[in-house]
Amino acid sequence: MNTMLIIRSARAVQQSILSHEADIEMLDRAIGDGDHFINVRRGCEVVANLTPELTELAPSDALQKIGMKLLGTIGGASGPLIASFFLAMAKTLDGIVEPERHDFAAAFAAGVEAIKLRGKADVGEKTMLDVLIPAARLLTRLVDENAALSDICAQMSDEAHQNMLATKDMIATKGRAYFLGERALGHIDPGCKTCQVAIEAVCDVVLQPDLKQEAV
């Protein structure tokens, strides 16, 4: 894993998020307060505008910079949550010039844990953590088992997709949909959809042929 991979991932996430605008907006209108997509798009834009400053940085410093930029831009509750993810990843990778696969898995797990702590939420509460926590666990296990990169990516995408769909049958006990009670049933959590789209986009980048040698 290197900074170029982070930059390519950010770009891929942005493109994928934009192409899922209608889906995400529809979900947020149903059980959110209608500004989720705007916030995510703005976050993607500021990260994209930041990339010229990132290229020369170590992965940890690049992630730190992304986290601080998002923290100062997004506001609301989602700003601190998503910024905590990047800042915790940066902290885990601090001092590692060329992170290995297990370093990245540990950083991802630390990022997800930071969201969990900041939002005081857990699996089963109909928030983005329903996609992120199982994803972090799966990544850690697959890396420990020395799974092939293609297997890791295929399983990560599949797991994220299934967990995203599973939020449809949940009642929210945290986050924006909490107040809706049973009215949130039957709707996928928009934050989960965004995370699933992002995980899939990063997996696709990692598998791109020109990156296989240097990546992760």
Next chain:
Amino acid sequence: MKKFVNDIDDVMRESLSGLVSAHPDLIRVEFEPTFVARRNKTPGKVALISGGGSGHEPLHAGFVGKGMLDAACPGQVFTSPTPDQMLAAAAAVDGGRGVLFIVKNYAGDFMNFQMASEMLDIENATVLVNDDVAVENSTHTTGRRGVAGTVIVEKIVGAAAELGLTLAECKQVGDRVNKSTASMGLAFTSCTVPAAGRTTFDIGDDEMEVGVGIHGEPGRRREKIKPADAIVDELLAAILDDLRPEHGRELILHVNGFGGTPLMELYLLHHSALSRLRSAGLAPVRSLVGNYTTSLEMAGASLTVTLLDDELRGLWDAPVHTSAMRW
């Protein structure tokens, strides 16, 4: 939407610039990151910083000045400010005795101030205000919301800081005021966030939202409007049920307008609430009536009661000189 706007993106900057140009002797404003601070730093005291989404004016920037806040960090309308604003404000107003953040309990405000608190390398503490007794949880909070009682917390802690109390003592006073304060409000109309261009919620001409939040978020229930006295009865019942004051207890009665209700009606509410509190054997010895914690142009009002003791009454009476409160 009928509002005084040039460009939607410039509303906040132009409004804050106007606030400062109207009170150049009291305050100054910085942009990128945005905060309003006292014109002159006051060294040797605990620095008080608050903040929150815009649209609640005069809260918080209107309470920057002697005897109250040292700085305020305004976010976009109904959107929390970000930690970079709080860090810049803290660096600007720190007087060497620590920083106390006063935060309304909303998920976004709480998390952004929490991150600022963690990142700040100046000794700091936080008073979390959650005075709204209408609902236990809401669209924007876990736990009770922080509403009009915030003004009373800021006034009293502001006086404590001015007297030279330590950071820990100021926090203790703030927590005590918060615990002694309860509020509940209701709305007759919705409000329009400039960037949204349409009303936040729909409400019938003959309806009111009881227990509404200061962003127009739902409260306890929607019902047909009632006479003012009946409304006051319900609000005070909820407030006193929470505070459970003993007979003869002194208190502050704060009638707060949400922005679209004339003072004539707010004073009518004060008359009604005051006589009811007296009939209940309580001693409303101080009053504050006006638009202090607003929701843009929403019509409606909230009642706040703060139980007093000698220390808190003395701090309430201490001199204050800000753009929105002065005695």
